[in-house]
Amino acid sequence: MALKDITLGQFFPGSSLIHRLDPRAKLIGLIAYIVALFLANGWLTYLIAFLTLALVVAVSTVKLKALLRGMKPVLFLLVFTAVLNMFYTPGTPLAKFWIFTITYEGIVHAFFMVIRILMLISATFLLTYTTSPLALTDGLESLLGPLKKVRVPVHELSMIMSIALRFIPTLIEETDKIMSAQRARGADFDTGNLIQKAKALIPLLVPLFISAFRRADELATAMECRCYHGGEGRTRMKQLHYKPGDGLFIFAALAICVGIGVLGRFGW
């Protein structure tokens, strides 16, 4: 098992308009889009939502294949939702067998539901594909900044997140090393039933945990040496600045959200 091949996050570096947007603008845009999806209520609104997404995907230069690959894990959920909606929506019956009835409304409902979930996931993936984890963390910290006033430890949370991101590759490398070391002494990670496999992980997890704690201790000392004393009085090298394009993007996202909301009210 080559643990090193695990891709970190799903960021595809690029320089498209979408890549260059401020992470906060993208986050706000995503939230507006998700709200719009839940307000969409008919063919027209879904079409608008779909075209919006298609436009953003086209501009972002993210490959369609990459987007579709992200759908695999939710395939089961999709099928499940579709089937439930088909059978359990009352309305004009189209086909009947045994105790199941498929209704016209059911099929339409199932179709919309599947489309909604697909678009929701695509939009979210689009954000992580075009925004580096670091930029995302910074964006979140900045967006949640006002919560500091009600004593939410925003800086600390974002620090935890960025350190976690930093140490994922290091810990993966270490896991690889420990696995090789344990294998060399005859450990078997790959055969046996589920319980045996889980038990085989103990000699892997114990040293990994111990080393993670030691790392945390050393890192804390190193951070102290570099004058870290919390978020108070801290400046940043790269400050986030809204550019005109970001404003335009947020405005467009909100406009689409409101538009879909209004049209949805009328059942379009």
Place this chain on the structure above:
Amino acid sequence: MSEAIIKTEQLLFRYTTEEGVAPTVLDGIDLEIEPGSFVAVLGHNGSGKSTLAKHFNAILLPTGGKVWVSGLDTADEDRLLDIRRQVGMVFQNPDNQIVASVVEEDVAFGPENLGVPSREIRQRVDAALQTVGMAEFARHAPHLLSGGQKQRVAIAGVIAMEPACIVLDEATAMLDPVGRREVLSTVKKLNREKGITVVLITHHMDEAAQADRLIVMHDGHIVRDGAPAQVFQDVEGLRSLGLEVPETVSLMYELRKAGVDVPLDTLDVDSCAAALFSLLTQGKESGM
């Protein structure tokens, strides 16, 4: 003479354990380190050299005695940031001291903590990366770098804080020979060109030999203090402390024991070769 950058007086340190009985790690250290000097601290495991280093920027506080950094008492908690800004530390494990997942972000971490304005941080980061020769890796992920490169990033992170002194706590211990050379030449350059005081904690003789001043620790005491060429003359004395002298000195020592008249202050391969060459050419002339 200017004021010492680091000064200790009767420094005593014990780890406190629950039982209350703890061995004394540092026992009455009196030390003054001049600004701009390059000091190596040598000693085998458990000699107290790392513990001593951790007193230089208030990571550890003395159990007894005093430590001053640029005249500031390290026990003064209100001046903690001023002390740590003066004395930067580079540790042994390069992975456990890099905070950010992009090289330049990591170098910016120190100045960010000090509240330096963004534009100045940018300048400091670029300059620091330039100094350690890592400018082309500014946007790389640290985990893809070699050990020596990671340590150079760590050094850049320290010099971006513009300290007066850098303490390297066995910073080369986990590196391969190439990495060690990279780090050492970077540190020497900082000392020569920027006048930054360097304290190099090490157990490699060849590294210690490159310093201006060599301090040998044993069982929590300073047992030798002087120029490396001088300290290494005492081959037997050092061996009785469990320390080896550089190979070049060792060779000369064996030659002297065999009755050949050679100097003992050959700290590097070049001077050793020169001494041997003059010996051999002399021998040739007199033999002919």
